Amino acid sequence: SDHSFEYPLTPEVMDWTKLYPRFKPENEVKFCDIGCGYGGLLVTLSPMFPDTYMVGFEIRVKVSDYVNDRFLALRQDNEVYHNAGVIRTNAMKYLPNFFRKGQLEKMFILYPDPHFKKCKHKWRIVSEGLLAEYAYVLKVGGLVYTVSDVKEVHDWMVEHFTNFPLFERYDPSAEDKAAQVLIGSTEEGKKVLRNKGQSWTAIFRRVEDPYQV
Numbered sequence: 331s332d333h334s335f336e337y338p339l340t341p342e343v344m345d346w347t348k349l350y351p352r353f354k355p356e357n358e359v360k361f362c363d364i365g366c367g368y369g370g371l372l373v374t375l376s377p378m379f380p381d382t383y384m385v386g387f388e389i390r391v392k393v394s395d396y397v398n399d400r401f402l403a404l405r406q407d408n409e410v411y412h413n414a415g416v417i418r419t420n421a422m423k424y425l426p427n428f429f430r431k432g433q434l435e436k437m438f439i440l441y442p443d444p445h446f447k448k449c450k451h452k453w454r455i456v457s458e459g460l461l462a463e464y465a466y467v468l469k470v471g472g473l474v475y476t477v478s479d480v481k482e483v484h485d486w487m488v489e490h491f492t493n494f495p496l497f498e499r500y501d502p503s504a505e506d507k508a509a510q511v512l513i514g515s516t517e518e519g520k521k522v523l524r525n526k527g528q529s530w531t532a533i534f535r536r537v538e539d540p541y542q543v
């Protein structure tokens with residue numbers, strides 16, 4: 331595979347109209363699905379939040395092409411789905427290129443690929459450096475939703491988010507519409523349900539920087 335990715339030098343020069351032809355520049359992308367896979371979550375969230383722009387980041391070419399085609403097809407048959415799209419990129423490297431500080435309201439990390447070996451820790455989707463980036467692009471009060479069917483990965487995410495000073499574990503209210511569709515929407519979640527497997531969910535809230543208030 332090729333290791334060059336397209337990404338803007340700064341969020342200000344990012345042209346979102348390529349992704350959303352009806353994009354209004356006064357709007358901003360507010361949701362990001364990290365490692366979106368085949369896009370099931372975005373397909374569910376798009377009509378639930380019709381006024382919110384949302385993007386999936388996916389590193390595999392064929393998979394991101396599939397998601398792109400999926401939204402083009404859905405838009406042909408519906409008035410909705412103009413607010414969702416996918417970018418093929420490495421979500422572990424380029425988040426601050428796409429989003430300004432405090433831009434995002436919600437981030438999703440659903441069924442991230444597990445890597446157990448110690449030498450691979452730096453590839454984990456949740457590491458110290460990445461937590462700092464997630465905290466940077468999320469607004470205060472913004473939420474990170476995580477799900478895994480691997481208990482060790484779930485425990486790892488809970489431990490690291492909870493120990494990070496800019497996040498606290500959060501129990502969403504019944505009105506949190508996004509929290510209710512996490513497991514049933516994504517292709518990986520459906521697979522786990524079919525196999526009668528278990529999924530663990532954890533949600534974290536971006537809190538005020540204790541040193542900046």
Ligand code: SAM
Pocket residue numbers: 364365366367368370387388389390393419420421422423439440441442443516517518519
């Ligand atoms: N979230 C989806 C779901 O629940 O169905 C996909 C889960 S799949 C197990 C993990 C996905 O993350 C894969 O599609 C993989 O290509 C993608 N991925 C892994 N590392 C990534 C990275 N650094 N940047 C973007 N996507 C990544």
